[in-house]
Amino acid sequence: MGVFSRLVLFSEVRGTVLKEGKSVAGAELVQKVVWSDDEDKNPTRHTKTDENGTFAFPAIESSAGLLRLIPAQPTIQQTIVIRYEGVEYMAWMHGKGSYAANTELDGRPIKLICELTRQPDYEGKHYGICRVV
Template sequence: MGMFDRLVLFSDVHGTVLKDGKPVAGAELIQKVVWSDDENEIPPQRTVTDTTGAFAFPAITRKAGLLRLIPAQPTMLQTILIRYQGVEYIAWQHGKNSYDANTELDGRPITLVCELTRQPDYEGKHYGICKAD
């Protein structure tokens, strides 16, 4: 990345929400990121699944400013929650330590399949009911 490129705090996310293997329409998803280098809270992003259970979030980025010149280990805590029929599910929790895009899954884009009947568990370095597709 160049010195003036944007810092990627949370890469693009695409996914599908299922219940018993069937698409869930109308589930609310909330995406949050807590960044160690930001004094201000980053507002959560929200979306709702369509009739096929699909959802998407654009990348959360910030201007690089002087952070590209200062050697430091970035730390971002990423979370995606799903709310459906009065129940909240932990879909994704991940600690990101790079400002580059798609480092969450070692260079692969984040494409998730979230099964509401699954118990949250670890898959690689992330935790939740969503599995990387």
């Protein structure tokens, strides 16, 4: 990667929200990444599930600037919360240690099934109610 290439803070995410195996339309999803002390660099995105319960977030990227010149291990905290019928569900929590795309799942794209009746738990390196498809 070049000195001024983009840093991927959260790779693209696609998924489906279910409740008791049925699609959930209109659930709100909140995606957040914490990467530095500057709140302007910590974007929060919102989306809602469609009639089929599906949602998508594009990748969150930042310009590299001089960070590419300083050798360091990044620490990026990623979360996705689902809000539905007055309840918040921890869907995804992950600590990303690379600026490359799709490193959350060792090179695979992030495609999730989020079952609201499931108890949050660890699956690999991430935590929440969502499972990788």
